[in-house]
């Protein structure tokens with residue numbers, strides 16, 4: 001089993017660290033964030049991800065997983081170094097790879113003997129070559145193999161995704177790297193999880209193409225939903241029926257307030273930018289992005305229209321701030337677009353989320369935070385469901401009706417039965433089910 005460093009202990013770094021130690025490797029997760037590392041050493045996990053704390057605790061106790069601020073030492077002590085730092089969006093839509101480059105330079109400066117240097121961060125096609133050149137420039141030793149090993153985990157189900165992935169992608173240029181990566185993922189290799197070996201550029205492209213394809217499915221069904229509303233069709237049945245076709249698959253066919261999160265928005269924009277740079281028209285991908293941006297605005301418009309087109313002096317309760325359930329990640333969540341529009345238009349906004357409120361409070365001050373959905377909706381003019389947490393699926397409409405000023409709801413996740421909403425005399429909007 002291998003000695004591994006993971007540089008960057010965020011969503012991907014932590015889950016990968018926990019997962020690779022579970023596979024029997026000796027893993028050190030490194031970060032520059034002192035508080036994060038101090039907390040991790042005390043088993044205080046900085047993110048909400050089901051199952052992550054117990055997997056970390058288990059492998060720390062076995063002596064297979066530890067945390068460190070000492071990047072140089074971790075690099076020197078490791079056979080394989082994973083780069084898992086962020087690649088946020090730049091102003092022009094491209095992926096900002098400065099954190100990856102900075103880590104690559106640190107690795108180069110500490111290259112004491114042969115290492116595999118492996119990028120898990122999502123990086124634009126061509127980045128691997130740049131990193132190789134950069135390491136060669138800043139290191140006296142040229143003794144390393146470079147690997148692209150993009151990560152496909154989904155927040156909220158990340159542990160299961162990492163331990164039981166659909167596939168592992170390894171972009172590399174040497175037999176040695178192939179063998180080393182088989183060792184890293186040995187339990188998966190033995191249980192015949194598909195491991196695809198490609199060149200570096202192909203591995204980088206697989207990640208962008210996969211995320212953008214899933215984003216396309218979401219924008220597609222959102223467009224169909226918007227049309228369903230006009231023509232009297234029910235998108236719920238449309239997507240169910242479409243999904244029964246094995247060629248289509250039911251996943252990512254749920255209409256809603258548009259995709260968010262740390263990956264789809266930035267990765268689709270980065271791919272569109274890459275098309276522009278290479279003079280290739282990516283019309284479909286640009287349309288996917290535009291449809292998604294419009295979908296968020298649509299939820300604002302639906303809310304406004306249920307408030308007689310006037311939000312002044314209205315109090316609106318928002319249930320759900322994270323971009324999806326089972327995570328506290330609010331990056332590009334629909335709530336971050338919709339809430340400012342409501343406030344700009346004169347509304348007072350109450351919010352509740354089971355786990356994402358602390359993150360939201362860091363960015364949004366002029367809204368009212370509540371510790372339960374009941375307190376949040378009490379005496380408000382309209383309730384808007386933005387994230388389909390199970391807690392909200394279980395809301396009793398009779399009780400909701402009693403708490404609200406009047407029975408008025410935007411169900412942006414289609415979690416409530418239309419018949420029940422009608423039975424309780426709700427004025428309501430949903431997505432694609434104007435029946």
Ligand SMILES: NC(=O)c1ccc[n+]([C@@H]2O[C@H](COP(=O)([O-])OP(=O)(O)OC[C@H]3O[C@@H](n4cnc5c(N)ncnc54)[C@H](O)[C@@H]3O)[C@@H](O)[C@H]2O)c1
Pocket residue numbers: 007008009010011012013030031032033036071084085086087099102103120121122123151152153154155262263
């Ligand atoms: N979050 C996801 O669901 C997901 C899934 C697949 C791929 N990815 C990709 O993985 C990458 C990481 O994403 P994330 O969500 O884990 O990011 P994140 O922001 O949660 O974590 C990044 C971490 O890197 C640390 N860091 C930054 N510079 C550093 C340095 N020089 N040395 C050490 N640590 C440093 C930060 O302090 C932070 O803790 C991105 O490229 C992302 O696109 C993310």
